[in-house]
Structures are given as C-alpha cells and as structure tokens.
Amino acid sequence: MTKNKTISQITTELACKKYSVTELIKEYLDRIKSENPKLNAFITITEKEALQEAQEADKTLSQNPNIFLEKPLLGVPLAHKDLFLTKNIKTTAGSRLLENYLPQYSATVVKKLSKAGAISLGKLNCDAWAHGASGENSDFGPTINPADPTRVSGGSSSGSAAAVAADLVTFATGTDTGGSTRQPACFCGVIGLKPTYGRVSRSGIVAMASSLDSIGHLTQNVYDSALVLETTAGPDPYDATSSNLKVEEYTKLLKKPVEKLKIGIIKEYQDGLTDHDVAGSFALAKSTLEKMNCQIKEISLPHTKYSVATYYIIMPAEVSSNLARYDGLRYGHTRDLFGDEAKRRIMIGTYTLSSGYYDAYYLRAMKVRQLIKADFSQAFADVDIILSPVAPTPAFKLGEKTNDPLSMYLSDIYTVTANLAGIPGIAIPTGKNSSNLPLGVQFLANHFQEAKLFNLAYQFEQHLHA
Amino acid sequence: MPETTPIIGLEVHVELTTDSKMFCACSADHFGKEPNSQTCPVCLGLPGALPVPNQKAIEATLKLGLALNCCVNLQSHFDRKQYFYPDLPKGYQISQYQHPFCSEGQIILDSGKIIRVERVHLEEDTGKLQHTVESGKKISLIDFNRSGVPLVEIVSYPDIESAAEAKEYLKKIHQIIRAVGVSTADMEKGQMRLEPTVNVQINDETGSHFTPLVEIKNINSFNFAATAIDYEISRQVEQFSKDKKEKTASNKQTRGFDNNRKTTFVQRQKEEAKDYRYFPEPDIPPFVFEVSLIASIKACLPELPENKIQSLVSLGVESKYAKILYTDKSVTDILYHFAKNMPDVNIGKLASFIANKKIRVEGDVYIQYQALTRQRINDQSELEKFIDTVISDNHRAVTDYQNGKTNALGFLIGQVIKVSQCQADPQTVSRLLLEKLGLGQ
Numbered sequence: 001m002t003k004n005k006t007i008s009q010i011t012t013e014l015a016c017k018k019y020s021v022t023e024l025i026k027e028y029l030d031r032i033k034s035e036n037p038k039l040n041a042f043i044t045i046t047e048k049e050a051l052q053e054a055q056e057a058d059k060t061l062s063q064n065p066n067i068f069l070e071k072p073l074l075g076v077p078l079a080h081k082d083l084f085l086t087k088n089i090k091t092t093a094g095s096r097l098l099e100n101y102l103p104q105y106s107a108t109v110v111k112k113l114s115k116a117g118a119i120s121l122g123k124l125n126c127d128a129w130a131h132g133a134s135g136e137n138s139d140f141g142p143t144i145n146p147a148d149p150t151r152v153s154g155g156s157s158s159g160s161a162a163a164v165a166a167d168l169v170t171f172a173t174g175t176d177t178g179g180s181t182r183q184p185a186c187f188c189g190v191i192g193l194k195p196t197y198g199r200v201s202r203s204g205i206v207a208m209a210s211s212l213d214s215i216g217h218l219t220q221n222v223y224d225s226a227l228v229l230e231t232t233a234g235p236d237p238y239d240a241t242s243s244n245l246k247v248e249e250y251t252k253l254l255k256k257p258v259e260k261l262k263i264g265i266i267k268e269y270q271d272g273l274t275d276h277d278v279a280g281s282f283a284l285a286k287s288t289l290e291k292m293n294c295q296i297k298e299i300s301l302p303h304t305k306y307s308v309a310t311y312y313i314i315m316p317a318e319v320s321s322n323l324a325r326y327d328g329l330r331y332g333h334t335r336d337l338f339g340d341e342a343k344r345r346i347m348i349g350t351y352t353l354s355s356g357y358y359d360a361y362y363l364r365a366m367k368v369r370q371l372i373k374a375d376f377s378q379a380f381a382d383v384d385i386i387l388s389p390v391a392p393t394p395a396f397k398l399g400e401k402t403n404d405p406l407s408m409y410l411s412d413i414y415t416v417t418a419n420l421a422g423i424p425g426i427a428i429p430t431g432k433n434s435s436n437l438p439l440g441v442q443f444l445a446n447h448f449q450e451a452k453l454f455n456l457a458y459q460f461e462q463h464l465h466a
Numbered sequence: 467m468p469e470t471t472p473i474i475g476l477e478v479h480v481e482l483t484t485d486s487k488m489f490c491a492c493s494a495d496h497f498g499k500e501p502n503s504q505t506c507p508v509c510l511g512l513p514g515a516l517p518v519p520n521q522k523a524i525e526a527t528l529k530l531g532l533a534l535n536c537c538v539n540l541q542s543h544f545d546r547k548q549y550f551y552p553d554l555p556k557g558y559q560i561s562q563y564q565h566p567f568c569s570e571g572q573i574i575l576d577s578g579k580i581i582r583v584e585r586v587h588l589e590e591d592t593g594k595l596q597h598t599v600e601s602g603k604k605i606s607l608i609d610f611n612r613s614g615v616p617l618v619e620i621v622s623y624p625d626i627e628s629a630a631e632a633k634e635y636l637k638k639i640h641q642i643i644r645a646v647g648v649s650t651a652d653m654e655k656g657q658m659r660l661e662p663t664v665n666v667q668i669n670d671e672t673g674s675h676f677t678p679l680v681e682i683k684n685i686n687s688f689n690f691a692a693t694a695i696d697y698e699i700s701r702q703v704e705q706f707s708k709d710k711k712e713k714t715a716s717n718k719q720t721r722g723f724d725n726n727r728k729t730t731f732v733q734r735q736k737e738e739a740k741d742y743r744y745f746p747e748p749d750i751p752p753f754v755f756e757v758s759l760i761a762s763i764k765a766c767l768p769e770l771p772e773n774k775i776q777s778l779v780s781l782g783v784e785s786k787y788a789k790i791l792y793t794d795k796s797v798t799d800i801l802y803h804f805a806k807n808m809p810d811v812n813i814g815k816l817a818s819f820i821a822n823k824k825i826r827v828e829g830d831v832y833i834q835y836q837a838l839t840r841q842r843i844n845d846q847s848e849l850e851k852f853i854d855t856v857i858s859d860n861h862r863a864v865t866d867y868q869n870g871k872t873n874a875l876g877f878l879i880g881q882v883i884k885v886s887q888c889q890a891d892p893q894t895v896s897r898l899l900l901e902k903l904g905l906g907q
Contacts, residue, residue, distance in 0.1 A: 085514045093513070105507055107514060204507075204514040211748035238508075240518045240750050318748060321546055324557020325511045353548075353743035362745055 004167050007076050007224040011068050014061065014075050021061065021075035025054040025119055028077045032121060032168045039144045039166055041159040043082050044090050045122040050077075053119045067117075073231060074117030079169045081160050082123040083130055084110050085204040093206040094156075095128040096139040097326055097337040107204025108236045109173060109215055116231045121169055124159030129323065130175055130208040131341045132156050133183060133391075133411045136402055139339060144398075145188060147437055151395040154184030157218065161188035164218045165438075171219040171228055177208045178311055179390070179415025181216040182427035182442055186390035189429045189438030191219045191457075195229060196448050197422035198243040201236030209318035210241075212311075212419040222461050225426065226250035226454040233450075248451045254458040261456060263289050264299035264383035269414065275393045281430045281439035282389050288463050289387065294456075297383055301375040304417055306368050311416040312409055313352050313365035320349025344405065369420050376421045380446040385456050387441060389414045390427045394437040414442070424450050426457050430464065468670035472699045474632055475624035476691075477661040478639055479617055481591060482526050483649045487614040488590045489517030489560065494615045497655045501596075501609035509614035511555030516749050519544070523588060523616035524567065524753070526648035528763050530618060531568025531586040533646045533770055534639070538760045542567050543752035544588075548743045553593035553608055561589035561619075563744040567753075573622075573638050574772070581635050582623040591615040618648075624663065629692035629699075632662060636688050641771040653686050660685040664698045665713055668706055677702040678711060679718040682730055694723040698730055774798070781805045783817040790821050800831055811835060840889055846898065849882075849890055853899055856881045867903060875899065 005013070014021060029047050036042050057075045060067055067074055082092050085103040092098045106114075114120070127137035135143040135158025143158035145151040146166040153162040157174030161184030164172050174181035176194035185192025193216040200215035207213060215232065219225040233247040265286065273279040286296060323346055328334040338346070352361035379386065391411050401408045418425040424447075429440045443460075445453040487494045490508035507515035528538050545563040566587035573581045593613040597606050620639060626632050640658065643651045651658040662682050668675045680698055685691045698721070705711070721730040746752070769777075771792060778788035781801060791797045797820055804811045816835055819825040825834045856878055857864055863881075867874040875896075882895045 091513070098513070101513070103514075104512065202514075203516050206513045209748075238518060239516050241516075241748075317745060321548060321558055321743075321745070324548060324550070325513070325555060327550060327552075327557055329552055330555070350743065353745055355741050355743070358743075358745070 004220065005170065006220045007073065007170055007227055010076050010170060011072070011074065015065065015068060020054075021057040021119070022051065022054040024075060025050050025077055025121070028121060028169065031166075035146075035166050035168060038149065039146060039153075039162045039168075040141050041125055041143050041153075041163040041166070041168060042079065042122045043092055043094070043125050043138075043140050043159070046089055046120060047122075049089070050119050050121050057117060057119065071115075071117030072227065073113065076118045076171070077121050077169050078113065078118045078171050078173070079121045079124050079160070079163055080107075080110060080173045081126050081157050081175060083126060083175055083206045083208075084123075084173055085206070086110055086120070086123065089123065091123065091206070092140070093129050094126040094138040094140065095337065095339070095342070097333045097335075098206075098331055099139075099333075101331055103204075105204060108201040108238060109232050110204065112231055113173070113228075118171075124157070124163055124172055126158055126160070127156035127180075127341070128339050129206065129319070129342050130156040130177060130180055131319070131339075131345060132158075133179070133408055134158070134396070134398075134401065135162075135184070136398065137339060137341045139337075142398060145395050145437075147189060147432075148395065148435070150397055151437070152187065152398055152400075154187030154391070154395060156180040157184050157192075160218045161185050161190060161192070164188070164190045164220065167220075171217055171224055173232075174216050174218050175205060175208065176214045176216045176415075176419065176425075177212045178315060178412045178419050181218060182415055182425055183391050183411065185218050185427040186429070186440035186442070187395035187438065189432070189440070191222055191225045191429070192427040193217055193219075193225045193229065194418060194425045195233065195450060196243070196424045197419075198241050199245075199424070199448065199450065200229070200232045201234075201239040201242045203236055203238035203242075207318075207322040209315040210322060211318060212315060214419065214422075222426070222428065222454060222458040223251060223254065226254060226450075226458070229450060229454075243448070245448055250451050250454045253451045253455055256455050258456050258459050259293040260295070261385060261452075262295045262297050262383040263456075264297055264379055264386040266304065266386065266388060267298050267300045268302070268304050269388060272392065272413070273389065277394050277433040277437070277439055278389050278392060280433075282387075282441060284430050285387055285441040285460070288460060292459060292463055296387075299379045299383055299386070301372070301379060301417070303368060303371040303375050307372060307417045307420060308409060308413055310365045310368045310372065311412065311420060312348070313361050314369065314420075316345040316349035317353050317362050318349070319345040320347075320353065341405070372417060373421045376417075376423060376444075376446070384445070384449075384452060386444040388444060390440050390442045391415070394433055394439055418442075418444050423447055424453055426453050428457050428461060468668050470669075470699075470703055471667040472627050472695070473624045473665050473667055473676075474626035474628075474695060475663045476620075476622045476626065476632060476635060477663070478620040478622075478636070479659040479661070480530075480620065480643055480649050480651055481657040482523050482616040482618060483657075484520060484522050484526065484616055486520060488520050488523055488588070488616040489614055492614065496611035496615060499611050501607070501611060504611045505613070509555075510610055511557075511613075517560055517590075517747075519750055520616060525763065526616075526646075527567045527586060527588045527618050528755075528760065529646050529767060530620075530643065530648050531571065532760070532764050533642050533767055534568070534571040534573065534583050534586060534620065536568035536571030536583060536586055538568050538755060539565055540755050540757070541565065541752065542755075544747040544750050545744045546747050547589075549740070551592070552606065553595050553613070555593065555610065555613060559589060559592065560747055560750075562587035573635055575631060575634050575638075579625075579631070581625045581631070584621045584623050586618060586620050589617050589619060591617045629695040632695055633688050633692045636660060636691060638771070640688075645768055645771050645774075647768065653688075656686060658686070660688075660691045662691055662695050662698075664695055664702070666699055666702045666706070668703065675706065675710075676713040677706050678713045680730070681718065681720050682723055683720055683733060685723050690723055690725055693725075693728050694730055697728060701730070778817070782812070782814040784814060787817045787821040791817060796827055800827055804831075808832070812839075815839065846894075849886070849894060849898055850902075852882050852885045852890060853895070853902060855885060857902065864903065875903075 134152040160172035165188035181192040568586040571583035
C-alpha cells in the first residue's frame with residue numbers, strides 16, 4: 001500500500017483518507033520488523049509511542065482536514081540517528097558507553113519535526129559518536145547496505161541511509177561532520193543533505209566536532225529534502241552558532257529556471273577519479289547538466305589537497321574535548337567502553353592540542369582551513385554550484401577497510417571540504433553500477449544558498465528520471 | 467644580611483551578580499539554595515547541550531575592565547580550558563586564554579605606586595564538592611547550583627611587594643567592583659576569592675636569587691591574604707637559607723592557607739607546567755566589539771571611589787575623612803550642598819564633625835554646625851537673663867521639676883539654648899539653672 005512513498009505522496013493520501021495514519025505507521029512498523037533484522041538499521045524501535053502518536057494524529061486529522069497547513073509532516077514516519085537526544089527514549093550515540101542513557105530533553109530538531117507532525121519510529125544505528133565512514137564502528141553492529149548484504153551502508157549516518165533506502169521510514173535525520181549524511185546517502189542511493197553550518201540547530205545532538213557538525217537529513221527525493229529543511233532550519237536560542245538568516249520557502253523555488261546557472265567542476269579532483277563507476281557517474285551528471293543548458297566551468301581549489309589532513313587535525317581535537325564529559329563518573333560506564341576509533345581520535349586530538357604542538361598542528365590547520373574557505377569564496381564568485389563526486393568508490397565490502405583506518409579516512413576526501421568551509425551540499429543518486437550498487441554525485445553551494453542547491457538538484461533529478 | 471624583595475601577584479575571582487548563569491537561563495543566585503535545584507542540561511554538561519553567552523555578564527566584564535583602567539580588546543573569544551575534576555561536568559571550563567575581554571589596566575595605591583592589571587577575563591564557575599559521611603561511609607557529593615555562574619578573573623602583574631600593598635590593592639579592587647555594581651562581592655559568600663602568587667628576590671654576596679613560586683589558593687578575606695603572604699615571605703626566605711633552591715619552570719607549588727595556625731601548607735607540587743590544552747570554544751562565535759559600544763559603556767560608568775575621594779578633597783575635606791565619608795551618599799550630598807549654598811560653612815570642619823560623629827546628618831546639620839562653631843556665651847549675667855525668661859514662661863515645667871520630675875530639667879535647658887539662639891553653653895546653663903531652681907526652694 002505505501003511502499004516507497006514520498007512525504008508529499010503520504011500527506012496527500014492521508015488528506016484524502018486513502019489510509020489512516022495508524023494504518024500507515026503499522027505498515028512501516030511491520031516492514032521494520034521484517035527487514036531490520038537483516039539490515040540492523042535501528043538500535044531502538046519505539047512502536048508503542050509511534051502508534052500512540054498515530055492515533056492522536058488520526059484524531060487531529062479527523063477534526064481538522066486543513067491541519068497540513070499547520071503540520072506539514074503530519075503522520076509522516078521518520079526515525080532519528082541515535083545521536084539526536086529524544087526525551088525519555090534511549091539515546092546511545094552508537095556507543096555502549098551510553099547504552100542505558102535516557103535523555104532529560106529532546107534535540108531542537110526532534111522537537112521541531114514532532115511539532116510538524118512527523119512520527120518517530122525509533123533510533124537509527126550509526127558509527128559510535130559518529131566516528132566512521134562505514135557504519136562498522138557502531139557498538140551495536142554494522143548496518144547492512146540494502147542494495148547488497150555484503151557491503152557497508154556508509155557512515156556515520158549508516159542506519160539513516162539504510163532505513164530510507166529500504167523504506168523503513170520516509171525520511172531520517174542525520175549529521176554530517178565530514179560527509180556523514182552525503183556519503184551513506186550515496187552508498188544507499190538516497191538524497192543526503194548537509195545544510196550550511198548554522199542553518200540547523202545543533203542543540204540536543206551529541207557533539208562530534210562542534211565547528212564542523214552540520215545537521216542534515218536523508219530523504220527519497222529532493223522535494224522532501226527541501227520540505228524537511230523548511231521545518232528544521234532556523235535560529236535557536238539554545239545554539240549560539242545558529243543563524244538568524246530567514247529560512248526560505250525552498251519547495252516553492254524548485255522550479256525556477258536553471259539554464260543560466262554556472263556549474264563548477266574542480267580541476268584538482270579530476271586526476272583522482274580512478275574508479276570506473278565513480279568516473280562514469282560523474283560524467284553522466286556533467287552531460288545531464290549540459291543537456292539542462294547549464295554552463296560547465298572548470299574551477300580551481302588550490303588548497304583542497306590539504307583538506308583531509310586539515311580535517312583530521314581539527315576534528316579529533318574537538319572530538320577529544322567533546323568526549324571529555326563522558327568522564328567515567330556519569331552515565332554508568334567508564335571510559336574504557338570507548339571503542340578503538342574514539343580512543344584513536346581522543347589521543348590524536350589530545351596530542352595536537354598539547355602545549356608545544358598546538359601551533360604546529362591545530363593552529364596551522366585552522367589557518368589552512370581559512371585558505372580552503374577562501375578558495376571556495378573565490379570559486380563561488382565564478383560559479384553558482386559546484387559538482388563533485390561524493391566518495392572515491394561505491395559502497396565497499398564489510399570488513400574491507402576496518403583494519404586500515406587511513407584508507408577509511410581517505411573515503412572522506414570529497415566530502416570534508418564542505419564541512420571545513422561550512423557550505424551546504426546535497427548528495428543525489430545518479431543510478432546504479434553493473435552490480436546494482438547505487439552511484440551518486442553531490443552539489444555544493446555557497447553559504448546559505450540552499451534554495452539554489454535544491455533548485456538545481458530538483459531539476460537534475462527530474463532530468464535523470466525523464 | 468641579604469636584601470630581600472617579595473614579588474607578589476594577585477588573581478582575584480569575582481562572581482558577577484547577574485540574574486542568570488553565564489551560558490544558560492538558570493538562576494545565578496546559588497548561595498544557600500537546595501543542592502542541584504538550579505540546574506539544566508547546559509550547566510550539567512549533558513550531551514548535546516550548548517552554551518549561549520549571557521550578554522549582561524559580558525557587559526559587566528567590560529564595565530569592570532574599564533573601571534580598572536583596562537583596554538577592551540575589540541576582538542576576543544572564549545576558549546576551552548581542559549582538565550578533569552568531578553565538579554567540572556564537561557571536562558573543560560569555558561574561559562578566556564589568549565584574547566581576554568580586557569587587558570592592561572592599573573590600580574594606583576595611596577603611595578602613588580602603580581600596580582598593573584594584566585587582564586580581566588570572563589569564565590564560568592564550577593560546581594561544588596561536598597565531602598561527607600553517609601551511613602558510616604565517606605562520600606563526596608556534587609552540587610551543580612554554582613556550575614556556570616559567571617566569574618570574572620582579575621589578574622595583576624607581580625608588582626606588589628608587601629602584604630600591606632596586597633591588602634590595599636584588594637580593597638581598592640573591592641571598592642571598584644561594588645561601585646560599578648557588577649557584583650556584591652560578598653567575601654563571606656565566596657563571591658570574591660583571592661589567590662596570591664608569591665616568591666622572593668634575595669640579593670646576597672653571590673648575586674640575585676629568586677625563590678620558587680608559590681600560589682596560595684582560595685582565600686576569602688583580605689586579612690587572611692595578608693597573613694598568608696607574610697607567612698609565605700618569611701617561610702621562603704628561611705627555606706632558601708637552608709636549601710638555596712631557586713625558581714625553575716617546573717617547581718611552582720600550590721599551597722593552601724590554614725587560618726587557625728596562620729600558616730600555609732602544600733597542596734600540590736606542580737611537576738611541570740599544567741597543560742590545559744586551550745583551544746577556541748567552537749560553540750560560541752567570536753566577539754567583535756564596536757568602539758561606540760565601549761565608549762557608551764565608559765560614559766555610563768558611575769563615579770569611581772578614587773574620583774569620589776578626590777572630588778571631596780577638592781572641596782576642602784581632609785583626605786583621611788574623604789576616604790571614610792565617600793561611600794555614604796547622604797553625607798556626600800550634604801557636603802556638596804553646603805559647599806555650593808553655604809559660603810559661611812567650612813567644609814573641612816563640617817566633614818570632620820560628621821566623620822567624628824559630632825554632627826548627626828539625620829538632624830538639622832546647619833544648627834548643629836553652628837552650635838559647634840559659634841562663640842559660646844559664658845557671661846553669667848547675660849545667661850541669667852535668658853534663664854529668668856524661661857523660668858517665668860514655663861511654670862509648669864518648673865513645678866514638674868520641683869515635684870521630682872528630673873527630666874523636666876532637660877526641657878528647660880533646651881529652652882534656654884533656644885532663647886539664646888543656640889549661643890548659650892549648655893553646661894553653664896545647666897549649672898546656673900540648677901542653682902536657681904535649687905536655691906529657689
């Protein structure tokens with residue numbers, strides 16, 4: 001009845017009483033029960049709460065058929081990455097250290113989505129503390145790629161990507177510190193949004209690296225992505241880094257003509273496109289854009305080659321600090337429950353912030369970060385949108401990189417730059433390779449240019465499916 | 467005898483008297499409140515909670531900095547100071563390191579000596595540990611009511627050379643804090659905490675030597691600070707005469723103060739400079755202050771103690787009285803009023819009468835002043851005329867007195883003084899009146 005429905009399909013059909021919210025939610029819960037054991041996308045399933053909310057939503061809907069104007073996501077099933085605090089519902093951050101943690105409050109985004117009527121079906125698996133690019137760092141087991149049970153779903157928003165791809169939820173929240181929504185979205189074949197830093201409140205979301213964390217979501221299509229951001233974006237009195245800039249009506253701007261848009265492709269990335277599938281996907285995207293009469297222009301980001309090095313100094317420094325609060329006195333567990341990856345990052349971060357090393361590492365990395373930002377502002381003086389690959393390869397095999405952290409880190413090569421610069425990006429599927437693995441590209445825009453980003457991504461999506 | 471010069475620097479922590487805490491909306495008024503009754507995710511350091519800076523606290527810090535003659539740094543930011551302690555729920559304290567809000571100020575002692583202020587920065591207070599015994603078991607409890615209360619740190623350069631100078635510097639800082647109104651700075655409530663750092667330069671025949679640095683923690687009275695400093699100076703000189711140990715980069719010691727024994731004791735030997743791994747707080751955007759904002763804060767600063775005293779002195783008040791009287795607004799109002807409107811009043815004299823409690827400012831100050839300064843009438847025949855008038859006009863009081871109501875005498879004395887237009891000497895009047903009434907019987 002409801003397989004692979006988008007948000008707008010669901011709300012339309014709920015409005016014309018094709019099915020009730022309860023029927024809808026039950027069907028999703030049934031699908032979770034049958035599919036999740038294979039995928040391990042959920043850490044916690046909140047069936048009771050979801051059904052109760054569904055009943056309430058049905059009641060609201062029967063009383064007020066125009067409720068969708070007020071609650072644009074009424075009845076829509078979603079789930080939250082387990083980094084998002086949910087009041088009185090277990091929130092683990094993918095780590096055993098928080099395996100029994102019941103938050104006293106909910107994240108701003110959780111509250112906003114709930115107020116908009118969306119119904120949470122549970123908490124989604126992720127790499128512990130969002131550290132990872134494969135989902136394999138979760139203390140609750142890896143998430144399996146719905147397209148291929150031998151492959152990873154990407155990370156760290158592993159459960160979010162797999163759940164949306166397998167239609168266990170209509171959309172899911174995610175966080176993106178170095179690519180953690182875009183890369184798993186690409187690996188699983190769904191839309192992954194990383195908004196501008198500060199566009200969406202970080203309050204109530206377990207912090208990974210505070211200056212890089214961007215709060216995004218994964219959806220079935222671009223329209224839904226724009227619709228969800230209309231709800232989640234905006235200033236928050238509980239987050240001093242949230243922006244006061246007006247939130248645009250992204251969904252109303254999707255059909256603006258894009259013919260004259262200038263699309264940049266990054267000179268420095270061209271040599272690295274060694275993977276046949278990734279190169280093919282990139283070429284397809286480029287030719288599609290040309291067919292859309294966009295103007296393709298080569299640009300240079302001279303400092304982009306330092307991105308991964310810069311990221312892997314700034315990020316662990318902030319991680320080491322943000323994980324200090326799990327000090328062994330609180331939360332019921334001691335620090336030896338941190339996994340290898342968290343320990344690795346705590347040690348690297350502690351080292352680079354130590355006196356005598358700070359100038360050589362952290363301070364220098366912050367300077368390079370400024371140069372990378374400057375590269376982008378220069379580029380965006382020339383072009384409207386940048387087209388880039390998302391990851392160097394399609395979804396890799398489970399276990400393939402677990403013993404080689406460095407090669408795992410390098411899978412972030414195309415994504416971390418957007419986090420360093422604080423700009424928005426959206427990963428969008430382009431099709432599948434010969435082994436049926438999803439492929440995709442990403443678009444990047446200048447700060448707070450989400451409207452432009454959605455506008456192009458939406459029409460790109462239409463052209464691909466035409 | 468070697469020549470010794472103490473080298474003393476002072477760190478002063480002041481809790482700002484703001485309504486809410488530094489980074490959340492919890493009440494900052496924590497004294498005597500039920501433990502953990504004023505907390506929220508932010509000041510408990512719960513996962514996902516983010517600090518949002520309190521604008522009022524920042525303005526208060528700028529005010530205080532300006533009152534201490536500091537420069538406001540146009541660009542500054544918060545840093546994370548990282549260390550583990552159970553009363554620090556985030557594992558770091560939000561403080562300021564390289565870019566404090568204010569720096570390079572000064573306090574001038576009465577001797578004219580300048581004590582330079584290195585910096586005035588803003589940070590958050592920690593929770594409070596309570597060590598207690600529960601069911602026969604020693605336990606430690608944490609109260610987070612104080613966690614996140616705005617705390618200003620005022621750091622001096624080591625320009626102070628004696629306990630007396632330290633005390634004077636602290637008193638002046640205390641007066642300024644209260645004058646600016648940013649904190650009640652109640653020492654007994656721990657709203658102002660003092661940390662002297664002390665060592666001694668010893669010059670002997672072999673040259674110049676510096677004893678190892680000692681930081682004395684958490685003192686809550688000016689007298690204790692002075693006692694601790696004096697003790698520390700003599701202890702260090704004596705210690706040096708025994709072991710000749712000099713200051714190194716790694717032998718700084720932290721000591722506590724025992725008020726009962728009037729001594730200091732070792733708390734921690736710093737093996738090496740403590741590494742707090744400071745880095746800019748990413749959760750709070752950096753601050754850029756407009757010059758106009760600083761100018762307007764400066765323009766709105768209340769008159770500072772030093773200036774108040776100076777302007778009293780310029781009216782003719784002796785400086786020793788000016789220092790006593792400047793805090794009482796009703797007194798200074800009177801002094802200014804008389805200086806402006808009563809050219810026949812000597813302001814220096816008036817101030818000394820008030821300071822010596824010869825004039826009660828609640829009453830008619832002018833009459834009291836005149837009474838104290840006018841030439842007294844002691845001429846007996848003239849006084850007797852006044853007394854006779856009063857006796858004949860106040861039969862009832864006279865009868866009362868003669869019937870044993872002794873307090874009627876006071877009334878009659880007052881009447882005589884009144885009739886004399888305050889020129890009669892009360893003692894002489896009393897004697898003459900008694901003679902008349904007594905002899906009359």
